[in-house]
Amino acid sequence: xxxxxxxxxxxxxxxxxxxxxxxxxxxxxxxxxxxxxxxxxxxxxxxxxxxxxxxxxxxxxxxxxxxxxxxxxxxxxxxxxxxxxxxxxxxxxxxxxxxxxxxxxxxxxxxxxxxxxxxxxxxxxxxxxxxxxxxxxxxxxxxxxxxxxxxxxxxxxxxxxxxxxxxxxxxxxxxxxxxxxxxxxxxxxxxxxxxxxxxxxxxxxxxxxxxxxxxxxxxxxxxxxxxxxxxxxxxxxxxxxxxxxx
Amino acid sequence: xxxxxxxxxxxxxxxxxxxxxxxxxxxxxxxxxxxxxxxxxxxxxxxxxxxxxxxxxxxxxxxxxxxxxxxxxxxxxxxxxxxxxxxxxxxxxxxxxxxxxxxxxxxxxxxxxxxxxxxxxxxxxxxxxxxxxxxxxxxxxxxxxxxxxxxxxxxxxxxxxxxxxxxxxxxxxxxxxxxxxxxxxxxxxxxxxxxxxxxxxxxxxxxxxxxxxxxxxxxxxxxxxxxxxxxxxxxxxxxxxxxxxxxxxxxxxxxxxxxxxxxxxxxxxxxxxxxxxxxxxxxxxxxxxxxxxxxxxxxxxxxxxxxxxxxxxxxxxxxxxxxxxxxxxxxxxxxxxxxxxxxxxxxxxxxxxxxxxxxxxxxxxxxxxxxxxxxxxxxxxxxxxxxxxxxxxxxxxxxxxxxxxxxxxxxxxxxxxxxxxxxxxxxxxxxxxxxxxxxxxxxxxxxxxxxxxxxxxxxxxxxxxxxxxxxxxxxxxxxxxxxxxxxxxxxxxxxxxxxxxxxxxxxxxxxxxxxxxxxxxxxxxxxxxxxxxxxxxxxxxxxxxxxxxxxxxxxxxxxxxxxxxxxxxxxxxxxxxxxxxxxxxxxxxxxxxxxxxxxxxxxxxxx
Numbered sequence: 004x005x006x007x008x009x010x011x012x013x014x015x016x017x018x019x020x021x022x023x024x025x026x027x028x029x030x031x032x033x034x035x036x037x038x039x040x041x042x043x044x045x046x047x048x049x050x051x052x053x054x055x056x057x058x059x060x061x062x063x064x065x066x067x068x069x070x071x072x073x074x075x076x077x078x079x080x081x082x083x084x085x086x087x088x089x090x091x092x093x094x095x096x097x098x099x100x101x102x103x104x105x106x107x108x109x110x111x112x113x114x115x116x117x118x119x120x121x122x123x124x125x126x127x128x129x130x131x132x133x134x135x136x137x138x139x140x141x142x143x144x145x146x147x148x149x150x151x152x153x154x155x156x157x158x159x160x161x162x163x164x165x166x167x168x169x170x171x172x173x174x175x176x177x178x179x180x181x182x183x184x185x186x187x188x189x190x191x192x193x194x195x196x197x198x199x200x201x202x203x204x205x206x207x208x209x210x211x212x213x214x215x216x217x218x219x220x221x222x223x224x225x226x227x228x229x230x231x232x233x234x235x236x237x238x239x240x241x242x243x244x245x246x247x248x249x
Numbered sequence: 250x251x252x253x254x255x256x257x258x259x260x261x262x263x264x265x266x267x268x269x270x271x272x273x274x275x276x277x278x279x280x281x282x283x284x285x286x287x288x289x290x291x292x293x294x295x296x297x298x299x300x301x302x303x304x305x306x307x308x309x310x311x312x313x314x315x316x317x318x319x320x321x322x323x324x325x326x327x328x329x330x331x332x333x334x335x336x337x338x339x340x341x342x343x344x345x346x347x348x349x350x351x352x353x354x355x356x357x358x359x360x361x362x363x364x365x366x367x368x369x370x371x372x373x374x375x376x377x378x379x380x381x382x383x384x385x386x387x388x389x390x391x392x393x394x395x396x397x398x399x400x401x402x403x404x405x406x407x408x409x410x411x412x413x414x415x416x417x418x419x420x421x422x423x424x425x426x427x428x429x430x431x432x433x434x435x436x437x438x439x440x441x442x443x444x445x446x447x448x449x450x451x452x453x454x455x456x457x458x459x460x461x462x463x464x465x466x467x468x469x470x471x472x473x474x475x476x477x478x479x480x481x482x483x484x485x486x487x488x489x490x491x492x493x494x495x496x497x498x499x500x501x502x503x504x505x506x507x508x509x510x511x512x513x514x515x516x517x518x519x520x521x522x523x524x525x526x527x528x529x530x531x532x533x534x535x536x537x538x539x540x541x542x543x544x545x546x547x548x549x550x551x552x553x554x555x556x557x558x559x560x561x562x563x564x565x566x567x568x569x570x571x572x573x574x575x576x577x578x579x580x581x582x583x584x585x586x587x588x589x590x591x592x593x594x595x596x597x598x599x600x601x602x603x604x605x606x607x608x609x610x611x612x613x614x615x616x617x618x619x620x621x622x623x624x625x626x627x628x629x630x631x632x633x634x635x636x637x638x639x640x641x642x643x644x645x646x647x648x649x650x651x652x653x654x655x656x657x658x659x660x661x662x663x664x665x666x667x668x669x670x671x672x673x674x675x676x677x678x679x680x681x682x683x684x685x686x687x688x689x690x691x692x693x694x695x696x697x698x699x700x701x702x703x704x705x706x707x708x709x710x711x712x713x714x715x716x717x718x719x720x721x722x723x724x725x726x727x728x729x730x731x732x733x734x735x736x737x738x739x740x741x742x743x744x745x746x747x748x749x750x751x752x753x754x755x756x757x758x759x760x761x762x763x764x765x766x767x768x769x770x771x772x773x774x775x776x777x778x779x780x781x782x783x784x785x786x787x788x789x790x791x792x793x794x795x796x797x798x799x800x801x802x803x804x805x806x807x808x809x810x811x812x813x814x815x816x817x818x819x820x821x822x823x824x825x826x827x828x829x830x831x832x833x834x835x836x837x838x839x840x841x842x843x844x845x846x847x848x849x850x851x852x853x854x855x856x
Contacts (some may be wrong), residue, residue: 019726020659031655038653042646049613053808055639057621061627062556065818068623072561081568081614085607096653100595120419139847156445161416163524165589165662169728172659176590179413180504180521183591200730202407204414205332208733230505 015040021170024216026188026196027103028172034099035172041092103173107186109154112222114145118157118164118177118199121206130226132233139209144194147214148222153187165200168214174200189216265352276765280797291376292794296383297362297695301686303387304354309760310394311345314338316757323557325738332336335734336405337424341396343408344428347542348435349390353364353677354547356442356477357386359685360470360692364446367467369455369806370800375441376450382441389434396431404428408492409535412502412527417495429492433555434640436485443477446470455787457806461569464786464809465562468569469548472576476537476544479580487527494522501528525592532583540579542674543640546681547612550634553688554616555810556784557631558623564615565809571608571615588654589661602652609645613638627702630784636711640676644669647722662732666727668718675714683710683763691777694770695793702766709759716752720745785810807828 018039023029117124123139125145137143147153157166159177167174175183199210217225266404281289318338321327330338332685361379364371373379396403401422406415410428413419450471454463463471493499501520555562562568579602583594585602616638625631647669650656660666683706691697724745729736736742790812791800804815 008654019723021726021728026820028659034653034655035650038650038656042650046642046646049610049642050639052617053620053635053642055396056617056623057635060620060623062559062624064624066624067819068559071560071563071618071622073564073566074618077563077614077618078567078611082607082611085610089606092649092653093596093603096599096603096655097596099653100599100653102597109429126786162419162842163411165730167659167662167728167730172655174589174658174661177592178524180524181592185591187732196358198728198730200661202336202414202732203409204406204419207336207337208332208730208735211737224616 012082021172023172024170024190025173026190027051027186029190030099030102031172034095037095038092041088045088072168104185106154106184107152109152111154111186112148113154113156114147115156116145116158116166116177117160118166118210119160119202120162120204120208121199123210123212127226130230132237133226133229134233135229137212138218139206142211142213144213144215145197146217146222146225147187147189148219149192149216150191151188151219152246153189155185157183157185161200162203164203167200168195168197169225170195171214175202189214192216192218266376266497268589268657290693291372291380292797293361293365293373293376293379294693297358297360297378299383300353300361300386301358302381303390304350304358304420307345307349307390311342311350312757312760314342314345316753319753320344321734322746323750325733325743326735331406332734333402336732337397337403340404340407340428340540341393343395343405344431346674346678347408347538348432349386351542351674351682352538353386353435354437354678354682355542355549356439356446356470356473357382359549359682359689360446360466360473360545361442363689363788364451364467364470365449366692366791366795366799367464367786368453368458369787369800369803370449370453371800372453373445374453375445378441378649379445379855382438382445385434385438385441389431391437392427392434396427399423399427409531410527411531412491412494412524413504415495416503416505416695417493417526418505418586426492426495429495433485433492436481439477439481440485443474443481446474447466447478449622450474455800455803458787461566462806462809462811464548465565465568465572466545466548466786468818469544469551469572472572473541473544474578476541476576480534480537480541481849483530485540487530487534491527495662513856517796525587525590528587528590529583532586533580535586536583537576537579537626539673540575542675544575546677546685547572547639549681549685549688550637551612551617551619552784552786553630553684554619556688556782557626557634558620558629559626559783560623561785561810562615563618563621564611567611567814568615571611574608575605575775578608585652585657588657599652599654605651606645606649606652613642613645628687629698629700629707630684630688630782632704632707633680633687636707636714637676637680637684640672640680640714644672644674644676648673660725662730664721664723664729664731666732668721668725669834671718671721672714679710680714688782689788690770691781692788692793692795695777696770696774698766698776699775702762702769706759706762706766709755709762713752713755713759716755717749720748720752780812780816781814783816785813787811790815 012043015036018036020032020035021028023032113128115126115128117126122136123143124134124136125143127133135143135145155166157175157177158181159179161179163179164177165174166177173185173189175185177183194214195214197212197214199207203210280286287295290296316337317330321329321335361373372576399422402424404410404420404425406420406425450463450467490499490501494501494503502524503522504524550564551568581603582598582605584598587593588595588598609717648664649659651669687698687703724742727740727742729742736746777793779791781795782789787803787806790804804811808814
């Protein structure tokens with residue numbers, strides 16, 4: 004099902020943007036292509052008109068040029084045509100936006116993402132004890148299965164941060180006192196770099212993370228491994244605490 | 250309506266105001282001179298010049314800050330400044346440019362000086378309030394700069410001061426406090442100027458100067474004044490509330506003491522403050538503010554294109570209604586800065602933001618129409634205005650892209666946005682702003698600026714402009730966030746940043762040439778005369794610089810370009826489809842558009 008979408012995107016250049024490694028990102032990318040082409044055509048026409056006027060009407064004599072001040076037909080044309088263009092652009096935007104922000108009803112893998120100064124915590128509520136945390140010196144990695152729906156619950160412990168994975172063509176604010184949610188459907192396995200985009204204080208520029216998309220079976224074994232190592236470290240901590248008490 | 254003041258046309262060339270120099274000097278002698286004049290004057294021209302000088306100082310300071318940042322970003326791990334210093338620098342760069350330069354230069358400086366002249370008024374409506382505006386602005390500017398000298402350094406939360414980063418716990422110290430005070434001071438200053446502009450334009454127009462004969466610059470300043478009255482009180486109160494949060498224990502913008510719940514279906518406790526409230530208030534100011542920073546500059550180029558095309562503004566009325574439409578729409582688009590907060594109705598703000606392209610497009614076509622079939626003279630103001638067209642076109646096209654939420658999601662807070670708004674604001678405040686400076690400088694000081702240096706200034710700025718900001722679109726699309734002191738190496742981002750840095754220094758060199766040009770015009774003055782550009786609007790009818798009360802007499806005002814009508818009665822006939830008088834013939838006492846005592850009525854064409 005995804006094949007025609009991807010191929011359709013391939014025929015037109017990417018104009019500098021990522022083609023999108025999630026289905027949502029691919030929708031956004033196609034809208035970007037449309038807007039870029041529209042911008043190129045309209046901006047190009049206006050730019051050429053300016054250039055023409057500048058090159059063609061350089062002062063050649065002392066005669067006073069015709070003092071035209073109004074031309075009703077042209078004025079109506081350049082009011083109505085842009086309104087129509089805006090209507091078309093908005094229609095495409097509306098459709099794409101609903102696809103990008105849609106929340107699926109079906110099963111998903113849930114990740115609670117918490118941003119803080121200056122790091123990230125990825126917690127998996129469906130797999131007890133699975134949690135990844137990292138700060139600016141050790142960027143954390145969020146491991147998720149490719150080809151499945153991933154539901155992100157996003158919040159912040161302190162100031163506003165931005166959860167941004169460039170190759171997913173998506174970002175959203177992590178805010179204190181509010182939880183945002185969105186879905187990601189990653190198409191291919193791989194590692195994708197991510198970074199905080201919303202300025203959040205001293206070490207904002209070092210607030211990195213990454214997303215590793217793996218196959219569903221690899222994901223299952225990863226969660227078991229994490230769960231085991233986390234409970235091992237917890238029991239080790241408990242032992243230490245018990246020693247300290249005695 | 251009182252009678253039009255009949256010009257005593259006694260000899261003199263076209264556009265020469267036959268005012269009595271001695272009378273003007275006698276006027277000036279009544280008041281103090283020298284430093285005391287600058288300190289105590291309520292003359293709109295003196296205040297306007299004070300505004301312009303102060304705001305230009307802010308512009309150069311903020312430019313130097315930009316250069317330091319660009320040097321830091323030459324290398325991914327730049328070590329010129331620390332992250333804390335970098336954060337202070339971009340905060341102050343943005344604050345100085347937006348609050349202390351782009352706005353005050355236009356509505357405090359140029360508008361203050363030019364608007365009363367354009368409508369034939371002796372001064373602003375409230376001269377003392379005008380002086381208060383300036384002194385509040387100066388105090389605010391100094392207060393903001395003092396941030397660098399307090400313990401803990403200047404504010405370092407960006408010019409938008411998002412809550413709760415701007416809360417006392419996240420941004421301790423006096424730096425943020427002086428920043429807030431500076432905003433409150435300059436906010437009140439702007440509000441008073443807004444009142445003054447509206448009052449002046451509504452009540453002090455000369456006989457014959459009907460609303461639809463006002464120059465577009467004056468029209469745009471009226472709309473700007475109204476927008477100031479809508480936007481700035483919101484900012485000033487938001488800032489005061491933030492101050493209360495920081496010092497008096499209110500919790501308007503923070504969630505301290507609230508449970509932050511992980512599930513969206515569980516509502517937050519009632520007593521919580523709201524960080525996103527700051528964004529709503531700030532951008533309800535901030536988006537009209539963008540047009541407060543743009544409309545005056547649209548007005549400037551709309552003065553310049555007709556003059557150097559030898560034609561009237563094409564689609565004058567459409568231009569006025571487009572300005573009003575932009576102003577109206579600008580109050581309903583603030584949340585397009587907040588698409589990624591997940592708290593706003595995306596389609597509504599997307600549609601209104603896209604819709605702004607329509608009136609802006611009308612303006613573009615009107616500017617092109619003004620040049621069409623004209624006789625273009627490429628003076629420095631004209632080339633800067635043409636530079637504005639290209640810069641603003643690029644910024645406008647990328648602005649339309651940003652109005653689409655799915656696109657905004659992935660370029661929000663990246664260098665793509667930095668490139669976009671710098672192209673918009675550089676297009677307006679710099680290209681159009683300095684076009685205005687070159688255009689009106691002869692009127693203000695009675696001397697010309699050097700054209701060669703002016704053109705060189707333009708070309709360095711124009712080339713530097715594209716070199717600085719085009720790579721930023723590219724690196725933003727690759728994912729480089731804004732406001733970063735470091736960026737990862739090995740991602741290919743460095744070359745984009747280096748091109749940007751080179752471009753920034755080209756621009757800086759251009760502005761060095763402007764300084765040289767200004768100094769030269771003082772050392773070796775080339776006198777300008779009253780109307781060196783063969784301009785069209787009223788301010789070019791009086792002497793350069795104008796006398797104390799601006800006019801000793803006025804020409805008849807029967808169209809939106811009285812000075813042109815006065816100098817080109819032949820062209821007036823052309824416009825009305827009459828048989829053209831041979832070009833070059835000048836009005837004399839008899840055939841000129843003399844006063845018929847019908848100030849407000851439709852113009853009569855001499856046959």
